[in-house]
Amino acid sequence: MQQLLKRLSIIKASVALEDYEIIELQISKIQSLELDNEAQSIIEQLNEHQYISAISSIDRYIDKNTGLVVYEGAQSAALKLELKMLELKLQGLSDKKMKK
Incomplete structure (x- = not known):
């Protein structure tokens, strides 16, 4: 869980930096982890380039799991x-x- 939360935080920062390569790298690393439905939904949003909803979902997910x-x-x-x-x-x- 901690690794997932840290990687989601990296993705959030990468969106702010507009660094697509790091976002893609983190998505591939996250996909090798065991994901719950909410985390899987975040990955789907990122894969569909829905960054605004993904950031909101990441914030909620991190808040809920910290x-x-x-x-x-x-x-x-x-x-x-x-x-x-x-x-x-x-x-x-x-x-x-x-x-x-």
Whole structure:
């Protein structure tokens, strides 16, 4: 769900930027996800180039599906990034120790 919400936000920003290529890329990535009827309707609107209705639908969909879950998702992403950075630091220290 979080990935879908983030991709819909990217599409919304891409419409504002008039960046058709990014819209198409995000649509193709979204279509590989499991979609409910409302999300599928948004994709159909985008495929039919009905951007005004799509943006309204995206806003409603994001509003309806956000809340505490989004905060947890953002926190999880931040923790994953911190873990990745610590792993890189550990690898660097291990390499440095092996060289001695």
